[in-house]
Amino acid sequence: MDSKKDAYVQKLKAKIDEWNADLDKLAAKADQAEGETKIKYQQQIEDLKNKREELEDRVTSLKDSSESAWEDLKEGVEKSWETWKDSFSKAK
DSSP states (O other), X not given: OOHHXXXXXXXXXHHHHHHHHHHHHXXXXXXXXXXXXXXXXXXXXXXXXXXXXXXHHHHHHHHHSOTTTHHHHHHHHHHHHHHHHHHHHHHO
């Protein structure tokens, strides 16, 4: 695997691990909430989980891509990453 691509994939995996921990904290907040607030938290958490899965799929595609294709895939991963960060910021 290309060292640039490998380093990039490792960086993304580490970031996903951080987000998983943040998502766990948000889930704990949701457990303490009540009524409408709890429902909103749960909906946001579900949305974030879906976005995280999409990002994980893109990272897998990136990891398995050919040398010539990985730069193109990287752009899609960057967009998914930004979407995740924006969504998580709003959820907090």
